[in-house]
Amino acid sequence: MKSCRGADCxxxxxxxxxxxxxxxxxxxxLSTQRSTKYNVENLKEGNNAKEYRNKIExxxxxxxxxxxxxxxxxxxxxxxxxxKAADNILGRKPRMVRNGWYDEESKEMLEEQNNAxxxxxxxxxxxxxxxxxxxRRKARNVCRKKKKDYEEGKLEEIxxxxxxxxxxxxxxxxxxxxxGFKPRTTMCKNKQGEIVGEEIDVLEVWATYLRNYLIPKLI
Numbered sequence: 001m002k003s004c005r006g007a008d009c010x011x012x013x014x015x016x017x018x019x020x021x022x023x024x025x026x027x028x029x030l031s032t033q034r035s036t037k038y039n040v041e042n043l044k045e046g047n048n049a050k051e052y053r054n055k056i057e058x059x060x061x062x063x064x065x066x067x068x069x070x071x072x073x074x075x076x077x078x079x080x081x082x083x084k085a086a087d088n089i090l091g092r093k094p095r096m097v098r099n100g101w102y103d104e105e106s107k108e109m110l111e112e113q114n115n116a117x118x119x120x121x122x123x124x125x126x127x128x129x130x131x132x133x134x135x136r137r138k139a140r141n142v143c144r145k146k147k148k149d150y151e152e153g154k155l156e157e158i159x160x161x162x163x164x165x166x167x168x169x170x171x172x173x174x175x176x177x178x179x180g181f182k183p184r185t186t187m188c189k190n191k192q193g194e195i196v197g198e199e200i201d202v203l204e205v206w207a208t209y210l211r212n213y214l215i216p217k218l219i
Contacts, residue, residue, distance in 0.1 A: 037092065102143075189205075
């Protein structure tokens, strides 16, 4: 166990690092592909809905005859047509930024604060201590102002969506603002009371539970 003075979390305490042994699982993680989200709100603007429908009809005419195909193969062809038309007409939904107020200026101020802190830790003099306090004060003021401006902009966006009767987007923005970021937990306990985190092990625990407890009660 050792303390890491170089890690800065804007606190008087130093982060503590420990070493421990852990058995590495030989089971590889399942490769998961992130689903593509299309910007369906664009269907309400202009003639996008009509163009999207025409594009699908145009691409379906190019497809070969699907009567002799299996259901799965025919569906894959139709799925590709729908996705291609959505890419061309609707576009993909922009990814939500967690901290919209964090920009290059905030990053530079925090880097200056970290550099001043490291300099103070290497040589504790009054000048270095005062320089660190000044850099910390500037970084806090900049980040506080950025965050305040971002929140005011979000409030104006919410009011604008309500005035334009975009109730779905209105409630969606409110929900994301109130709930914030929530980490996803994918761990559970097996029969022996041990915590498992590998995806295959978690699926096996749930499969055993369904097979032994839930399915017999339904039958």
